[in-house]
Amino acid sequence: MASNIREKHVAVFAFPFASHPSSQLKLARRLASAAPTVVFSFFNTAKSNRALFAELSCDNILPYDVSDGLPNNDVFVGSPLDAINLYLPGAEEELRRAVRVAEKDTGLKITCLVVHAFFWFAADMAEEMNIPWVAYWSAGTCSLAAHFYTDLIRQKTGSKGPDDEITDLIPGLKVVRLGDLPSEVVFGDLQSPFAIMLHKMGRNLSRASAVPVNCFQELDPDLAKNLSSKLNNFLHIGPSNLISKEKTPLKVDEFSCISWLDNQKTRAVAYICFGSAFTPPPRELVELAQALEETKTTFLWAIRKDSNKHFPEGFLERVSANGMGKVVPWAPQEEVLNHVAIGVFVTHSGWNSVAESIAAGVPMICRPILGDQHLNAWMIERVWGIGLRIEGGIFTKHAARRALEQLLSSSKGPAERIESLKHLAHKAVAPSGTSTQNFKSLVEVVISGSA
Structure with missing residues (x-):
């Protein structure tokens, strides 16, 4: 040959x-x-x-x-x-x-x-x-x-x-x-x-x-x-992320996300990222930030720096001072999702993010924006049962609070189902x-x- x-x-x-x-x-x-x-x-x-x-x-x-x-x-x-x-x-x-x-x-x-x-x-x-x-x-x-x-x-x-x-x-x-x-x-x-x-x-x-x-x-x-x-x-x-990761050099964790996660409780942290191309409107960022503070949810949020100005006044200073949250312009997503501290992934439901979340066994809260993201969110919630779409399709303080409490509480269904899919992905x-x-x-x- x-x-x-x-x-x-x-x-x-x-x-x-x-x-x-x-x-x-x-x-x-x-x-x-x-x-x-x-x-x-x-x-x-x-x-x-x-x-x-x-x-x-x-x-x-x-x-x-x-x-x-x-x-x-x-x-x-x-x-x-x-x-x-x-x-x-x-x-x-x-x-x-x-x-x-x-x-x-x-x-x-x-x-x-x-x-x-x-x-x-x-x-x-x-x-x-x-x-x-x-x-x-x-x-x-x-x-x-x-x-x-x-x-x-x-x-x-x-x-x-x-x-x-x-x-x-x-x-x-x-x-x-x-x-x-x-x-x-x-x-x-x-x-x-x-x-x-x-x-x-x-x-x-x-x-x-x-x-x-x-x-x-x-x-x-x-x-x-x-x-x-x-x-x-x-x-x-x-999924390609499981196949190619050992051949691709890991990017330097320049914002110390992993060392910060090392100091958090197991399955208690919400990781938030909406990809590199699109971000929910400013009002929704405010509502999600308020829900995080009111529920006292520990979180790691990767978001472009130019979006920081949309957060509630004093939000970044408060969550940094009390250790509740960390906001960074970039995070090593696969490493983050595979960290034992992560309990839920708040995502736009882009396919790469969905595949990485399944491979890591992390349930998702979905806020789809365009393209295939809405169908991916449908599959996540209604077909695979491994997460939730945000109620009403957009972030409100009430909807975000409800989703966070549901997936970070004792609700084992999505966590158990995504763990099963994780096993199948690795086996494939x-x-x-x-x-x-x-x-x-x-x-x-x-x-x-x-x-």
Whole structure:
């Protein structure tokens, strides 16, 4: 086999926003390690590549820059969605151009496309090149199913509203609230570039040679079984945080979060973090802060410094002086979640955070903001039973107080259920586990070079 592999050249298309590029680089590194004589060209925007490869070198992964859609290297001003809408119109042409550059540089024709599933046009590119394409989904099975079945969902829902709960709307999912589906499926701006991209993705997934997912199949067995019957090589290969952590150097805990947690009571601390891209509105930050103080909940809160001005007057000084809380601009999240002091994770329900919380066995309080986060929160509360969505969907002092007291008290249900899922997640990535075996199947598709 080795003599055949040396001529292989795999193109990896990263979606250059939020945590997507780092997730795809993790996948590329796993593949590059499993196939050391294959060349992997990694296509991403210059800004994102600089961040990813600043402290990383891998002999068989070569970064290539593509345009972010901004004219003349202008400085971008706008929302994350604005940035995506600027990037998308030229993405296909830019990636095709960059592929030609990489082929010329290496002297090797591309033999496989490993792309973020968003890039539905890779189906046409792979067909033209007569090579396999791999559509990687970096989130959960539930959200992928929503996009795969978008046409079916739209046919079934008719005039129903966002508060309606529909049984058997998505094959493999017993019931779901319409308003918790990603907004691009039913109720959002269905003609936006992002919504159109997701719709086309769902329609083209069945053309992929393989569809790996950053999840483990035991989490949603019915959804996994259904999609496995519809897609080629539908492969659960995660959660990636359990697989790649031993290969990734830990960031320095510059704000001493772990040493602070070492001095707290077991399972008594609320860890609060809403990701790097979005934060709840200022009023909600005030309400959550007030609930923390009134319940005397010990907490570690990771939040951007520019949000500190929204806290109640004197809040930071009081919680620091009495030792009740610690507010930092960044925390080593996986280490924090795996600390014995953490009893609950207050989160936006982004997939990476959900996967890390499950892997650590920490129940969640969810305040979803956008994208797949609402559906993840539905699964956390109503399907898996491992946490709560904040009552009413936004932080009020009453809702936050109630959720904190419920999950940090003697309520053992969510803690016991997430401990069970934690065991299944760790088992899936063990040497004989399902995710490990599925990854071996993925490697075979990637190095085969035949569509």
